[in-house]
Amino acid sequence: MTTTLQREVAATPRGRVRSVTGGIGLIGVLAAALVVACVLSAATGQFPIPPGEVLGSVLHRLGLDLGPLPTHPQAENNLWNVRFPRVVMTAIVGAALATAGALMQGVFGNPLAEPGVVGVSSGAAVAAATVIVFSLDFAGSWTIAVCAFAGGLVTTLVVYVMARDDGRTEVVTLVLTGVAVNAITSAGLSFLLFLANTSAREEIVFWTLGSLNGSRWAEVQVVTPLVVVGVVAALVLARQLDLLALGDRAARHVGVDVERLRMICIVLVALLTAAGVAFCGVIAFVGLVVPHLVRLVAGPGHRVLVPASALGGAVLLVLADLWARTAIANADLPIGMLTSLVGGPFFFWLLRRARRTAGGWA
């Protein structure tokens, strides 16, 4: 007795239906783009330094006697104390935000989940602003990061509990939860603004707008380990995140410890968001736009999505920061404003698509 039905369709060859080389190719292209964007960004500024000299300066520091050294007397100093910390910080924060978005979308099973949209970023911002207003200093240079993490964790948990019903997250519930959470956090921020003295007030305002201006190596040192831990952990979890797309029950049936995976992911989202927010303020929509574009190119599999999002987020934010610095002469536009300006319409488009496909996410 045969159970297979005779069918005159050429059998699809065994193995992968999405090419591995495609995924690796995308990651390679993004890595190359990141190097180019970083060099370009470091070369651009009040006085330009040719990209070749930027590369030469880096190579010499690495002990390689290659390429030309900067000719301008102030160039070396400017590069290593002002521009490089900013570029590195931008790349790391971009990677953190995009990875947080990809993780959050995986856990919620909803492509509209993003730390900025659902209020996790502003939750972290409230906690960080508290540190500034009350001049807290219990964990040294880590104080802001620690508090941002705590604030982000609490907000993520709240959103998760509120937006989830019967093992799934409806788009409407998620977005409305974001509205409510953002209302509460903006009230908190307003109150802190009211309490703060003039200098603290200025600091908070700049930081709700999101800015990478004045990044220092000391801050990069705090943020980098958080992001490395977050991205590596997300890579390790990639396979299980794929299975979560089946829904909680079916994921459990194929062997995923759903409760544990979910808690780990929530902690990672809070960690990555805190890393992004702690020194640079709220930069929304990076976590929405980047994973979505990656999915369009390479499909939804997290083994490609996570690394490609991290790299893509870094590239996007480095370029956005370059634009923020150069769009208006002698002015440093708040980068959070720029990403929201681009991300907002993108979000509209996604919402329309969501409505049209009624949950059938592609």
Next chain:
Amino acid sequence: MSAGLRARGVGVVIDGTPILDGVDLDVAAGEVVVLVGPNGAGKSTLLSVLTGDVAPTTGTVELDGRPVASYRARELARRRAVLLQQQRLAFGFRAREVVEMGRAPWHRSAEAERDLEVVAAAEERADVAHLATRLFPTLSGGEQARVSMARVLAQSTTLLLLDEPTAALDLQHQEAVLRVAREEAAAGAAVVVVLHDLSLAAAYADRVCVLAAGRLRASGTPREVVTPALLSEVYQHPVDVVEHAGHLVVVPVRPPRAPATAPAAAAPAVPVPSADPHQEQPCPAT
């Protein structure tokens, strides 16, 4: 003997409402057990208890001699596969990728070497090989159900729990899916299938279990259980069972239809007399 599934005195109370009450069920290796019963009888809840998703309020469920709750998720996934009624997928994975998800429990085990072979065989048996490159969310309901069936087969387990696997399928694929279930049993698996179609149940089950109002009303071979008296009582609708080509066929008793030529507005005011002995009250033809 410990191989197989063994439920004892299973009761589930949700919000004070008893959904299941004192259900005993044994499913041995090599056996196809079909659960039938009217809507709200507790079939899906019983299946959730058997999968380990719902902890019973009272009673125990053991798989291969160990309580289901004591298994780790992956350990359990290597022994039992589940086909849910509704197929969901959050992102646009391709059909082949969904089938491959069934191999997840075997990742990094010696079994993983057979992944390609097992996935191809599962696709072939669920008749979805030609859909491999399609995006799962763009498939029809029936195709999604078959891809999910292939995923369940790819899991290579010795216990299969299938919740209405035929609901979205056409006639050809309904038969095919249940033939596959029988083959799995013949190869040594224990198979539990929730079905609504009683004729299908009678044709493919080794044992039919009838649930009614949260209790196990009857359990036995199709010929013992699929009887007009029992089914008419449980479904509260007169039912006839006839034999056709060696199979039992369950037919709900229906009033004869008005002649096709008569316009609907001119339907007879007097009920059409029925010659059927099972019919208690002839329904007015409207």
